[in-house]
Amino acid sequence: MKKVIASLIIVALFLSLLGNKERKEPSNVCLSCASWEKQFNSRDELYQASDLVIKGKVLSQEPELRCDLVFSRSYVKVECVYKTSSKNVINDAVEIVQTGGTLNDYTTVPIHGAPLLESGNEYLLFLQLSEPDQVFGQYYLISGGTQGIYQPDAISSGDDVTQFLAYKGSIRESDLLRSGVDNNYSGWPSLPIAWSSNYANFCYSGVTYPSAVSQAFTSWNYSEFTYSYTSSMSTQVQIRENVYGDVGWYAKTVAVSNNSGTGLGNAYVSLNHSNMYDLSTFEYKAIVCHEAGHALGIDGHFDGYTAIMQSDASNFMSSYNTPRTFDKTNGLYLLYGSP
Ligand SMILES: [Zn+2]
Numbered sequence: 001m002k003k004v005i006a007s008l009i010i011v012a013l014f015l016s017l018l019g020n021k022e023r024k025e026p027s028n029v030c031l032s033c034a035s036w037e038k039q040f041n042s043r044d045e046l047y048q049a050s051d052l053v054i055k056g057k058v059l060s061q062e063p064e065l066r067c068d069l070v071f072s073r074s075y076v077k078v079e080c081v082y083k084t085s086s087k088n089v090i091n092d093a094v095e096i097v098q099t100g101g102t103l104n105d106y107t108t109v110p111i112h113g114a115p116l117l118e119s120g121n122e123y124l125l126f127l128q129l130s131e132p133d134q135v136f137g138q139y140y141l142i143s144g145g146t147q148g149i150y151q152p153d154a155i156s157s158g159d160d161v162t163q164f165l166a167y168k169g170s171i172r173e174s175d176l177l178r179s180g181v182d183n184n185y186s187g188w189p190s191l192p193i194a195w196s197s198n199y200a201n202f203c204y205s206g207v208t209y210p211s212a213v214s215q216a217f218t219s220w221n222y223s224e225f226t227y228s229y230t231s232s233m234s235t236q237v238q239i240r241e242n243v244y245g246d247v248g249w250y251a252k253t254v255a256v257s258n259n260s261g262t263g264l265g266n267a268y269v270s271l272n273h274s275n276m277y278d279l280s281t282f283e284y285k286a287i288v289c290h291e292a293g294h295a296l297g298i299d300g301h302f303d304g305y306t307a308i309m310q311s312d313a314s315n316f317m318s319s320y321n322t323p324r325t326f327d328k329t330n331g332l333y334l335l336y337g338s339p
Helices: 002-018 043-049 161-165 210-218 281-295 325-336
Strands: 029-036 052-066 069-083 093-099 101-103 106-108 122-129 140-142 199-205 226-229 237-242 249-257 264-272
Touching: 029 281, 043 122, 052 093, 052 101, 069 101, 069 106, 069 122, 093 122, 199 210, 199 281, 210 226, 210 281, 237 281, 249 281, 264 281, 281 325
Parallel strands: 093 140, 199 226, 199 237, 237 264
Antiparallel strands: 029 249, 052 069, 052 122, 069 093, 101 106, 122 140, 249 264
């Protein structure tokens, strides 16, 4: 009998080690944010950086599991081409991969501001070709993550893209198809989502630079809040590094509320080895520091400010890799109280 119990415990331990997955109910999700490889400041930039600009209709969509996350591959019928390059062979359909979806027991919540395309719907899409990959193949990604999805009638005058691009300066928000609260800084958080205990334990698995991960998290510590390392992967903040393929982001964080809904219960940080492998230790730490800010409950981004919590990682990762004054004043101290 003891042997049976012992082997059951071993099986349970093994299963918990295998529990490298996000099985969260979407209703529980407080925030889902990503550090995109590149974001754009104007439509011109977005257009110039895109390999393909089309109006298209989603024919079908299939979920695919990459390690512990679900991605969705949409097959989009091309109805109108506004930009292409000779490298691209335009058949009548293109494949677009996005983060999020459900497959069997696995659910991955789409990143705020980057809603999944829906079958049967039409879109204006700015797309970038992914890095070719032996396992995942080659496909298109939405340019700028949250930025390349538009209402199909965003280009209204026939096939003329000039008028659309004429709204220069900034991307016209009303045409963007966005979901959730991926807003630039505007005085949030209006609804504080924080760890009610004023501390959170973190643990990591498979990360390239463990000490950089620890330093990135504890760089947020001050008198009112503490991050502490623990060796158990069943802890509050779980950080995993995996090969997700080229998906447009360096890292992403999902935070879910506790059972009573009074604060955060868990945060899951995913580091994408496919896009982070060639970062310096300094840059790597900067990305993790940004995600540690989301794991604190900082929802959204301080775009346009000197802050680690900007959505465009290329703006900060080679310059600084610890929280700036702006991050503390408008994020940490708002959530946990000023020192
Ligand atoms: Zn972020």
